[in-house]
Amino acid sequence: xxxxxxxxxxxxxxxxxxxxxxxxxxxxxxxxxxxxxxxxxxxxxxxxxxxxxxxxxxxxxxxxxxxxxxxxxxxxxxxxxxxxxx
Amino acid sequence: xxxxxxxxxxxxxxxxxxxxxxxxxxxxxxxxxxxxxxxxxxxxxxxxxxxxxxxxxxxxxxxxxxxxxxxxxxxxxxxxxxxxxxxxxxxxxxxxxxxxxxxxxxxxxxxxxxxxxxxxxxxxxxxxxxxxxxxxxxxxxxxxxxxxxxxxxxxxxxxxxxxxxxxxxxxxxxxxxxxxxxxxxxxxxxxxxxxxxxxxx
Numbered sequence: 001x002x003x004x005x006x007x008x009x010x011x012x013x014x015x016x017x018x019x020x021x022x023x024x025x026x027x028x029x030x031x032x033x034x035x036x037x038x039x040x041x042x043x044x045x046x047x048x049x050x051x052x053x054x055x056x057x058x059x060x061x062x063x064x065x066x067x068x069x070x071x072x073x074x075x076x077x078x079x080x081x082x083x084x085x086x
Numbered sequence: 087x088x089x090x091x092x093x094x095x096x097x098x099x100x101x102x103x104x105x106x107x108x109x110x111x112x113x114x115x116x117x118x119x120x121x122x123x124x125x126x127x128x129x130x131x132x133x134x135x136x137x138x139x140x141x142x143x144x145x146x147x148x149x150x151x152x153x154x155x156x157x158x159x160x161x162x163x164x165x166x167x168x169x170x171x172x173x174x175x176x177x178x179x180x181x182x183x184x185x186x187x188x189x190x191x192x193x194x195x196x197x198x199x200x201x202x203x204x205x206x207x208x209x210x211x212x213x214x215x216x217x218x219x220x221x222x223x224x225x226x227x228x229x230x231x232x233x234x235x236x237x238x239x240x241x242x243x244x245x246x247x248x249x250x251x252x253x254x255x256x257x258x259x260x261x262x263x264x265x266x267x268x269x270x271x272x273x274x275x276x277x278x279x280x281x282x283x284x285x286x287x
Contacts, residue, residue, distance in 0.1 A: 020272035055279035
């Protein structure tokens with residue numbers, strides 16, 4: 001790739017399909033090196049990857065709601081009712 | 087190390103719990119709810135976004151799963167299997183009783199336009215200010231972006247990126263090929279990224 005690389009060509013489109021696998025560390029070493037090499041020359045793809053990484057991190061950092069104790073008791077009561085009726 | 091001797095009670099594994107469920111041993115259902123209830127409720131909340139729906143998903147999943155678990159042959163598949171029951175309950179709840187989207191979204195639809203502003207708008211989650219209002223607002227935006235996803239994509243995103251299941255576990259739970267899980271996860275992430283970028287622009 002030359003320093004005159006223009007974003008939006010076939011290389012960028014091919015890379016675009018692999019970004020999640022790259023973030024998840026699922027690419028083989030050759031494909032991974034290809035992504036890294038492309039990122040060095042293509043600022044738009046680099047920025048796009050960073051914005052995707054942030055979006056994924058926001059999703060992953062969402063809190064897990066706790067199970068309310070009364071809900072647990074409701075389910076145990078529902079189970080007891082089904083046992084009684086069977 | 088503080089030199090205190092700690093006795094750690096080992097939690098029974100799924101194998102042992104499954105044996106107790108098969109025997110319908112006293113307290114087995116209680117133990118089943120204690121072990122998996124929180125996880126299934128959180129999953130229902132993340133997918134449905136509504137407390138009442140998550141409650142129904144939890145109840146339907148646990149009662150149905152407990153009855154059918156007696157026939158489960160491989161205890162190691164218990165988690166994937168439970169998510170499968172929960173995913174079905176979630177999709178039924180949203181009146182979308184199928185894992186298939188009406189059509190697969192193409193990558194081209196998610197590529198940024200040539201003339202689009204290249205600057206990153208989404209804030210770095212590791213650099214958010216310690217301001218409750220900002221954090222609550224960020225959470226609401228992310229929640230909405232997830233909630234707006236088509237169900238077939240949202241379920242994969244919730245399982246992989248929020249519940250931290252492996253690609254194989256998601257494939258087993260949803261009855262999909264590994265390649266389909268990866269494809270839907272990628273598109274779901276791209277859609278969330280797009281919505282967040284636009285909401286911060």
